[in-house]
Amino acid sequence: MPEITTLAEAVEEFVGDGNTVALEGFTHLIPHAAGHELIRQRRRDLTLIRMTPDVIYDQLIGVGAARKLVFSWGGNPGVGSLPRFRDAIEHGWPGALEIEEHSHAGMAAAWAAGAANLPFGILRGYVGTDLASRTRVATVTCPFTGEELAAVPAHRPDVGIVHAQQADRAGNVQLWGIIGIQKEVVLASSRTIVTVEEIVERLEPRPGGVLLPAFVVDAVCAVPGGAHPSYAHGYYERDNDFYVRWSSISRDRKRFTEWVDRHIYATSDFGDYRRLLGT
Amino acid sequence: MQAGYATDEMMTVTAARLVADGVCFVGIGLPSLAANLARHTHAPNCVLIYESGTIGAKPNQPPLSIGDGELAQTADFVVSVPEMFAYWLQGGHIDVAFLGAAQIDRFGNLNSTVIGDYERPSVRLPGAGGAPEIARSCRNVVVILRHSPRSFVTSLDFVSSPGDHVTTVITDLGILEPDVDTRELMLSALYPGRTVEEARDATGWPLRVAADLQDVKPPSDEELDALRRLTAMVPA
Numbered sequence: 001m002p003e004i005t006t007l008a009e010a011v012e013e014f015v016g017d018g019n020t021v022a023l024e025g026f027t028h029l030i031p032h033a034a035g036h037e038l039i040r041q042r043r044r045d046l047t048l049i050r051m052t053p054d055v056i057y058d059q060l061i062g063v064g065a066a067r068k069l070v071f072s073w074g075g076n077p078g079v080g081s082l083p084r085f086r087d088a089i090e091h092g093w094p095g096a097l098e099i100e101e102h103s104h105a106g107m108a109a110a111w112a113a114g115a116a117n118l119p120f121g122i123l124r125g126y127v128g129t130d131l132a133s134r135t136r137v138a139t140v141t142c143p144f145t146g147e148e149l150a151a152v153p154a155h156r157p158d159v160g161i162v163h164a165q166q167a168d169r170a171g172n173v174q175l176w177g178i179i180g181i182q183k184e185v186v187l188a189s190s191r192t193i194v195t196v197e198e199i200v201e202r203l204e205p206r207p208g209g210v211l212l213p214a215f216v217v218d219a220v221c222a223v224p225g226g227a228h229p230s231y232a233h234g235y236y237e238r239d240n241d242f243y244v245r246w247s248s249i250s251r252d253r254k255r256f257t258e259w260v261d262r263h264i265y266a267t268s269d270f271g272d273y274r275r276l277l278g279t
Numbered sequence: 280m281q282a283g284y285a286t287d288e289m290m291t292v293t294a295a296r297l298v299a300d301g302v303c304f305v306g307i308g309l310p311s312l313a314a315n316l317a318r319h320t321h322a323p324n325c326v327l328i329y330e331s332g333t334i335g336a337k338p339n340q341p342p343l344s345i346g347d348g349e350l351a352q353t354a355d356f357v358v359s360v361p362e363m364f365a366y367w368l369q370g371g372h373i374d375v376a377f378l379g380a381a382q383i384d385r386f387g388n389l390n391s392t393v394i395g396d397y398e399r400p401s402v403r404l405p406g407a408g409g410a411p412e413i414a415r416s417c418r419n420v421v422v423i424l425r426h427s428p429r430s431f432v433t434s435l436d437f438v439s440s441p442g443d444h445v446t447t448v449i450t451d452l453g454i455l456e457p458d459v460d461t462r463e464l465m466l467s468a469l470y471p472g473r474t475v476e477e478a479r480d481a482t483g484w485p486l487r488v489a490a491d492l493q494d495v496k497p498p499s500d501e502e503l504d505a506l507r508r509l510t511a512m513v514p515a
Contacts, residue, residue: 027346077345105365108363126411129411
């Protein structure tokens with residue numbers, strides 16, 4: 001049975017320095033509050049996995065929490081680039097960042113393999129690209145047809161963190177809308193933390209929704225608004241203005257550092273941060 | 280720019296004309312606008328797929344990101360990311376897909392990864408994302424990229440996606456299409472008022488011109504009206 005606990009306690013208990021950690025969400029339900037808590041508790045040497053590292057990974061990279069990034073597209077969706085991600089790769093600031101770069105289809109196959117307890121995922125992929133020589137991908141031959149296929153090592157992080165709309169008091173979790181890769185992340189990870197918009201008496205089944213049963217979750221934390229500036233379908237909209245503002249906040253090292261000091265290190269939790277932000 | 284419409288509008292209309300009543304894999308920005316323009320004009324039954332997992336999305340306003348809530352709300356159905364890439368893309372159900380990039384070479388290979396050396400690039404770009412498999416799994420791959428010698432290069436700094444399924448390249452001057460035999464991209468059509476010389480000057484390799492070079496029809500009133508109704512709704 002998962003613990004129903006605070007996010008601070010869950011991160012304290014389940015995430016250690018040097019861990020491999022995935023905070024996933026494909027444009028929807030991105031676990032920003034959990035990312036902030038990793039920063040607030042000054043986790044270091046993390047290997048961070050995510051298909052689409054965006055603003056929260058820009059923050060984690062910019063404060064020096066990450067040693068390595070495994071990803072397939074690193075940008076600010078609909079806006080442009082991630083200044084801290086770029087600075088780390090182009091100039092090694094605030095420290096060297098090792099990268100392992102895939103395609104979306106490769107990452108998806110690696111997550112599905114992890115969830116299925118398989119050592120690698122299979123796809124028709126990476127053909128005719130320079131990625132093949134720069135990343136962890138190999139070729140396997142189909143034993144039935146002889147076709148050559150790409151193999152990617154399964155993702156098996158120490159900790160998987162996702163955000164969802166609801167959990168019940170037993171720790172069953174439900175999310176709906178764009179469901180992304182969250183189920184695979186939870187099933188592939190050794191330990192899982194789920195932040196939710198609210199804890200309800202009873203989960204109402206949603207069309208196309210994903211249910212994560214209590215027995216695959218280690219901690220459930222109620223963090224209303226915990227996906228902001230991403231969105232939670234049925235709860236609040238994407239804060240597009242924040243994504244646009246992030247470009248200028250993050251562009252300059254000093255301004256970024258001051259922003260993190262004031263908005264993350266000097267706030268007690270995500271609720272405190274949201275009050276400061278006025279959202 | 281011609282009197283009466285902007286170059287961006289010409290590009291978007293040109294892209295929209297390539298979308299038929301089939302299945303279209305859409306990226307954000309100009310491709311999304313073009314696909315929705317097609318849906319509002321000549322291709323009302325086209326099925327728009329956004330890689331976030333929304334199939335049959337019918338957004339009322341053009342989305343800012345590929346995962347906007349509007350897409351899920353208006354979709355016929357929503358699938359997970361592994362299902363999107365394994366069943367729907369790799370499964371071979373996509374007729375046309377749009378791709379962008381920082382660089383293209385004469386065979387339609389694209390770079391969206393780095394400018395300069397991979398280990399210590401001068402510009403780190405977002406990366407390949409869905410492009411490597413989109414570029415191989417869709418029947419028609421349409422690239423949209425503004426013409427400039429910095430973008431149309433003889434040699435890519437990095438090959439993010441292969442060009443062998445690229446059928447059309449839409450630029451701000453006209454259209455390039457691969458030669459049937461050599462697969463080399465050739466100038467096949469120009470927008471009104473544009474010249475072969477402009478296209479050659481903006482291409483980093485010696486650009487060949489198709490024997491039957493066409494003129495792209497300017498946007499019709501119906502196309503422009505529909506496009507402007509859409510762009511008026513784009514969030515600032």
